[in-house]
Amino acid sequence: MKSLHESSAWPDLGCCLLDRNVLTADWIPAFSHVRRAAFLPDVIWPYDTGTCGSFLVDRARDPREWHAYADANVPIVTQWDDGRRHGDRTAGEESTSSASMPSVVFAMLRDLQALPGDRVLEIGTGTGWNAALLAHRLGAENVTSVEVDPDVADAARRSLGRFGLPVDVVTADGTAGAPHRAPYDRIIATCGVRELPYAWVEQTRPGGTVLVPWGTCHGTMDATVRLVVSDDGRSAAGRFLEPVEFMKLRSQRPAWPRHADYVPADGHGAERSTTTITEKAFGTGRFDDAHFAVGLQVRDCVRSVAQERDGRRPVWLYSLTDRSWAVVVFRDDGQDAVVHQAGARALWDEVEAAWHWWDLSGRPGIGRFGLTVSPEGQTAWLDSPDHPVPVVG
Structure with a gap:
């Protein structure tokens, strides 16, 4: 059995995980003996952090590339669409089984x-x-x-x-x-x-x-x-x-909401307001503390962050209990963000109140x-x- 410190991608990864205190001493024997490559299929879809997408790697076509990704600290998709695309070598609509990083x-x-x-x-x-x-x-x-x-x-x-x-x-x-x-x-x-x-x-x-x-x-x-x-x-x-x-x-x-089921093309019926909360404070990343705290408080509400265009970034909110919706548009020019909301639930008011509770609690x-x-x-x-x-x- 190879030592953790022999020269190869897997031992190098082990040393990196040890340095980060992710891999602890009691798990070194399992890490050294049980490599992820032994449990992967011949066709895999590693996740590319640059493109934020997955791409096909075939062991038969390029075994070196396959082993490189098998031993890399990346998640790997192994099934799409609950297997309905069995035998299809292209990525499906939804990844449904994987090997975690x-x-x-x-x-x-x-x-x-x-x-x-x-x-x-x-x-x-x-x-x-x-x-x-x-x-x-x-x-x-x-x-x-x-x-x-x-x-x-x-x-x-x-x-x-x-x-x-x-x-x-x-x-x-x-x-x-x-x-x-x-x-x-x-x-x-x-x-x-x-x-x-x-x-x-x-x-x-x-x-x-x-x-x-x-x-x-x-x-x-x-x-x-x-x-x-x-x-x-x-x-x-x-x-x-x-x-x-x-x-x-x-x-x-x-069940991800369909935008067209909520928001009319002309936005008719929405109330307009502004907020002094900035995009940085609000948190538009996937792992922001504010996002986590707001989600704990505002039930049955989905958030979708759109791409920034022309100095503006919309963040959409959709209710899962009715067709209420809201959008806050953050701006790079320092002006207050504009809010539109419609429906029985004032979703932005709920989210804003949740954010202020988190802020007053010391931004935990x-x-x-x-x-x-x-x-x-x-x-x-x-x-x-x-x-x-x-x-x-």
Whole structure:
């Protein structure tokens, strides 16, 4: 077996992840032995950060390029459109299965805090690589993985079998967990959720950990949250850790609003106003703290940031409960941003109130927020469960 410090792209990546404290010493043997390349199909679509898109790489045509991306710190799409484009070598409309970038994988394994012998449930098998890493360290008999897509699950089983790690891969909707092998010491999800299934709390032992990418319908952004199950097993609570973005649990995939269904071509009926909030303060990036805080407060509202043109950047808001909409147009010339909104919900007023609460709270970062999940639902909070985040609107 090659040493982590031998000269190749994968060991070099390992050294980089060690320097960033993403790869911890206890996971080095798994990193060295279980390479992502062993779990990837021959045709992959690595993500290009320059173009913000994915492109095809075929192992048969260019094995050097294929291995370079397999060993690179980039996410790789392995399935489009739930497999409906099976056999088609072009990208589809929606990426539906992938191999996460190694830095995210090992950051989550670090934060899971699993120990040898712990029983772990993984939601979202994907290629099987993450399950293999867990199995290498904890023992294959201690790892259960759930995958909703039969073809993806079968491919993962074959890869895990070839690698000598016979993980129990269950083909099912991960929302229900895997009760046949509960309770678990740890549950880790490799897909984003908007509502954390209470079954995951029920299937984790008291004092156990649930690590999940969680987010709001305000956008595609998630943040990992580490929840510890209470002594009585009825609830779980913990803080958010860091921003990420995952494909969503299939039963919770958002239906993206169609602009034409909301906004008439002439904008008729919209009220006009202005706001002194600047684009920089408002946050128009995917991982802005303000964006996360606003999403926690304003329910059933989707945000869409348009490209800047002629010194102006529109940010659109759409209600998921009716056809209310709003747009704020930020300007580079220093003038106040113009707002148009229409419908039963005054969406911009809701978002502006949420932003001001975040501002008056000291502009807290993601790490000051937390989440509690109980039979009654889920509640976000700031600094402690005693201070729930207010719901606006």
